[in-house]
Amino acid sequence: QTALTQPPSTSGTLGQRVTISCSGSVSNIGTNTVSWYQQLPGAAPKLLLYRNDQRPSGVPERFSASKSGTSASLAIRGLQSEDEANYHCAAWDDTLPGWVFGGGTNLTVL
Amino acid sequence: EVQLVQSGAEVRKPGESLQISCKASGYNFTGHSIAWVRQTPGKGLEYMGIIVPAYSHIRNSPSFQGRVTISVDKSTNTAYLHWTSLKASDTAIYYCARVDGFNTLYDAFDIWGQGTLITVSS
Numbered sequence: 188q189t190a191l192t193q194p195p196s197t198s199g200t201l202g203q204r205v206t207i208s209c210s211g212s213v214s215n216i217g218t219n220t221v222s223w224y225q226q227l228p229g230a231a232p233k234l235l236l237y238r239n240d241q242r243p244s245g246v247p248e249r250f251s252a253s254k255s256g257t258s259a260s261l262a263i264r265g266l267q268s269e270d271e272a273n274y275h276c277a278a279w280d281d282t283l284p285g286w287v288f289g290g291g292t293n294l295t296v297l
Numbered sequence: 298e299v300q301l302v303q304s305g306a307e308v309r310k311p312g313e314s315l316q317i318s319c320k321a322s323g324y325n326f327t328g329h330s331i332a333w334v335r336q337t338p339g340k341g342l343e344y345m346g347i348i349v350p351a352y353s354h355i356r357n358s359p360s361f362q363g364r365v366t367i368s369v370d371k372s373t374n375t376a377y378l379h380w381t382s383l384k385a386s387d388t389a390i391y392y393c394a395r396v397d398g399f400n401t402l403y404d405a406f407d408i409w410g411q412g413t414l415i416t417v418s419s
Contacts, residue, residue: 222405224342231392231412232334232342237405275342279403285358286332286344 190215190287191276198295204264207292209276211257215287219279221259223252226273226291235274236261263294271296299323301331301393301410308416309383316379317413319393326374327351330396332406333367333378337389345391347402348376356402383417390414 192210199205209221220239224232234243239254249264259278263270276289304318319331333345346357350369357367364387366379376393390412398404 219403220405224406231409232394232406233409234397234405234407237397237407243407277342277406283359285356286347288334288342288344291341 190280191278191289193274193276193289193292195290196293196295198297199263199266200297201266201268203266204262205266205294206263207261207274207276207294209259209261209289211259211278211287213257214282215257215278215280216254216259217257218281221252221254221276221278223259223261224275224277226275228272232275266296268296270294299395299408301395301408303391303393303410303413306414306416308418310419311385311417312382313417314379314381315383315415316377317391317415319376319378319410321374321376321395324395326369327371328399330400330402331369331376332394332396333365333376334392334394334406335361335389336392336412342392345378347396349400349402350376351400383415385417385419387415388417 223236226232236252332347393410394406395408397407
């Protein structure tokens, strides 16, 4: 059982906009910032967004994220085939204390 | 180039010990914390623990406390993950990841190692 809850899978067609949710609690998302990671097949995770909605240099603007209360959301607009990957959310949890991850959402581009 | 390079895949028997490494380059090693993360097919990413190399301050996840030891060697800019007695359930890919921000535990993981596959089987 993971501390953050994500849908196991989602899909979208080329050019579509998709969103991935990440639900937590007061002790993690409710208090601390959320980061998102993209994991391409067979590769290590890569930082996609940090501090809730900040994009590292090199990450396309079509990737965005937001946070509200104890939930966060990743949005990908203009879906491309290379976006097919597993997406993970993460946040520090003050109760543990330590990092908690979501179970990951596998995105399929149809 | 800022990077973390991990040691290669390992195959061990249950009960054996093992240490894997994560060598940092391209940045001030003592300026950033290093976390270890486990990935198994059924459970996604799991946080194992974190170390602040500047002080060798370690915070272990309760789920892994007593099972693994995290350490660093500042002279070689290397972080380590050590098991004294492996179990079949330790079979997984293990990643090290750098925490962005100066000597903090709380910022995102901005650099990841390539991962080390550990297989434990009799």
